[in-house]
Amino acid sequence: MDFQDLDDYCIETTQSEPELLLELVEKTYSDMGYPNKLSGKTIGRTLKLLTRLKQPKRALEIGMFTGYSALSIAEGMPADGSLICCETNPRAIEFAQTFFDRSPHGHKITPIFGPALETIETLEGEFDLVFIDADKRNYLNYYEAVLPLVSSGGLIIIDNSIWQGRVLDPQENSDIAVNQLNRLIAQDNRVENVHLNVRDGLNLVVKH
Ligand SMILES: C[S@@+](CC[C@H](N)C(=O)[O-])C[C@H]1O[C@@H](n2cnc3c(N)ncnc32)[C@H](O)[C@@H]1O
Numbered sequence: 001m002d003f004q005d006l007d008d009y010c011i012e013t014t015q016s017e018p019e020l021l022l023e024l025v026e027k028t029y030s031d032m033g034y035p036n037k038l039s040g041k042t043i044g045r046t047l048k049l050l051t052r053l054k055q056p057k058r059a060l061e062i063g064m065f066t067g068y069s070a071l072s073i074a075e076g077m078p079a080d081g082s083l084i085c086c087e088t089n090p091r092a093i094e095f096a097q098t099f100f101d102r103s104p105h106g107h108k109i110t111p112i113f114g115p116a117l118e119t120i121e122t123l124e125g126e127f128d129l130v131f132i133d134a135d136k137r138n139y140l141n142y143y144e145a146v147l148p149l150v151s152s153g154g155l156i157i158i159d160n161s162i163w164q165g166r167v168l169d170p171q172e173n174s175d176i177a178v179n180q181l182n183r184l185i186a187q188d189n190r191v192e193n194v195h196l197n198v199r200d201g202l203n204l205v206v207k208h
Pocket of ligand 1 (some may be wrong): 037038039040062063064066067068069070086087088090093094114115116117133134135
């Protein structure tokens with residue numbers, strides 16, 4: 001059995017994202033460096049579906065890039081929902097805002113420029129949904145910083161949680177941090193979780 005073929009099959013049989021997101025992907029690939037930072041269809045549609053189920057009034061994204069995941073989350077949020085996005089790349093914020101301005105869900109999104117740990121210090125809870133997708137070496141720090149701000153029953157979604165398999169033999173700081181976070185969550189009695197081997201890994205965590 002070829003797992004790449006099965007991945008492709010699942011992508012093909014997942015409903016398409018809206019036209020605007022397809023355009024955002026195309027423009028990210030033509031205009032931005034490291035376009036593969038963008039999470040893509042499987043994660044985007046999963047975020048939209050989980051958000052639609054959760055109906056968060058307030059959500060937080062750590063690592064927005066060109067806004068693909070932010071718009072996917074916003075799509076699933078109620079009309080009066082608000083999503084704060086942390087991002088250090090001003091060009092990515094400017095790029096994303098041009099798409100937020102054209103989306104019926106863009107008004108829900110507020111990008112904040114600056115290192116996420118500094119931004120989080122200025123925020124008050126509660127958040128019903130948090131998506132962690134910034135620099136991997138800070139993953140454990142992001143988790144500990146946001147957990148007190150998450151509502152009871154709130155969902156934390158951690159992307160790239162298998163980090164291209166590097167968690168099995170951690171060498172670099174980023175490998176070590178992602179692995180430490182996964183191991184901590186598995187023993188953390190403040191939360192319950194399920195760690196999914198989807199794309200580059202998705203760790204789904206619900207706060208008690
Ligand atoms: C993997 S990309 C995010 C992809 C995006 N969530 C998506 O699915 O399209 C990670 C982003 O985190 C940003 N970033 C890196 N370090 C950061 C930090 N300390 N605080 C906030 N954002 C950071 C990077 O500039 C980059 O745009």
